[in-house]
Amino acid sequence: MAVGQLSAELPVTRPAVSQHxxxxxxxxxVSDQADGTRRIYRINPDGVQAIHYYLDQxxxxxxxxxxxxxxxLAQTGGQRLRSQSQEET
Amino acid sequence: MSQATITPVRYSVTVPISSQxxxxxxxxxxxxxxxxxxxxxxELAEAVIEPRVDGRWYERxxxxxxxxxxxxxxxxxxxxLVLTWQLNCKFEYDPDLSHASEVQVLFTxxxxxxxxxxxxxxxxxxxxxxxxxxxxVAGDGxxxxxxxxxxxxxxx
Numbered sequence: 001m002a003v004g005q006l007s008a009e010l011p012v013t014r015p016a017v018s019q020h021x022x023x024x025x026x027x028x029x030v031s032d033q034a035d036g037t038r039r040i041y042r043i044n045p046d047g048v049q050a051i052h053y054y055l056d057q058x059x060x061x062x063x064x065x066x067x068x069x070x071x072x073l074a075q076t077g078g079q080r081l082r083s084q085s086q087e088e089t
Numbered sequence: 090m091s092q093a094t095i096t097p098v099r100y101s102v103t104v105p106i107s108s109q110x111x112x113x114x115x116x117x118x119x120x121x122x123x124x125x126x127x128x129x130x131x132e133l134a135e136a137v138i139e140p141r142v143d144g145r146w147y148e149r150x151x152x153x154x155x156x157x158x159x160x161x162x163x164x165x166x167x168x169x170l171v172l173t174w175q176l177n178c179k180f181e182y183d184p185d186l187s188h189a190s191e192v193q194v195l196f197t198x199x200x201x202x203x204x205x206x207x208x209x210x211x212x213x214x215x216x217x218x219x220x221x222x223x224x225x226v227a228g229d230g231x232x233x234x235x236x237x238x239x240x241x242x243x244x245x
Contacts, residue, residue, distance in 0.1 A: 055174075055209050056098045058126050063100045063207060069122035070104035070114055
C-alpha cells in the first residue's frame with residue numbers, strides 16, 4: 001500500500017504515517033519499494049522470525065553444553081559444579 | 090488485541106543425573122555450561138541465574154559491566170524453573186514485563202535419568218509496539234487488520 005492510501009484511511013496526517021512506517025521499516029517489519037514517485041509498503045514477517053531463528057540456534061547449542069556438563073558431573077560426582085559456582089561475590 | 094503467536098522454541102535432553110542435581114547444575118551451575126551468547130561489548134566473564142524467585146538472570150563482561158537478560162519467575166526445585174527473557178529485537182534489555190518472553194524448564198526424573206524439557210515461548214512479545222502490531226495482523230490478510238489497529242492506537 002502507498003502512504004497516500006494509508007493516510008486516507010487513518011485519522012492522522014500523511015507525514016505522521018510516513019514517520020510510523022519508517023519506524024516499522026527500521027524494525028524490519030515492513031519493507032518498501034519505489035513505484036514511480038510513490039513508495040509501496042508491505043508487511044515483512046521476518047523481524048520476529050529472525051529472533052525466533054536466533055533463539056532456536058542459541059538453545060540448541062546451550063542445551064548441548066548442558067548435556068555435556070551433566071555427563072561430566074555424573075562421572076566426577078559433583079566437585080566440578082561446586083568449584084565453578086562459587087565465583088559470585 | 091489478539092496477538093499472533095510464534096511457535097515456541099522447544100528442546101529436550103536426557104541426562105544421567107538426578108533431577109535435583111540437574112536443577113542445581115542448570116541454575117547455580119549456569120556459568121559452568123553456558124556457551125556462546127552474550128550481549129555486552131566485552132567478552133563474557135560470567136553468566137548467572139540467581140537461585141530464587143525474582144532473582145536476576147544476567148551476564149558479566151570481563152570489564153565488569155553487567156547486562157540483564159531477565160528474571161526468575163518460578164524457582165521450584167527440582168521440577169520447574171521459569172525465567173523471563175527480555176532482550177528485544179535489538180538485543181537491548183526491555184524492563185517492561187508485557188514485552189517479556191518466557192523460558193520454562195521442566196525436570197522429570199525416571200530410573201535415575203532426568204529429562205529436561207525447555208520451552209522458550211511468547212517470543213512474539215519481544216517485538217514491542219509496532220512489531221507486535223505487524224505480526225498480529227500478518228495472519229489475516231495484513232493491511233486491513235493493521236489499519237484497524239493503527240486507527241485505534243492513533244485515536245487513543
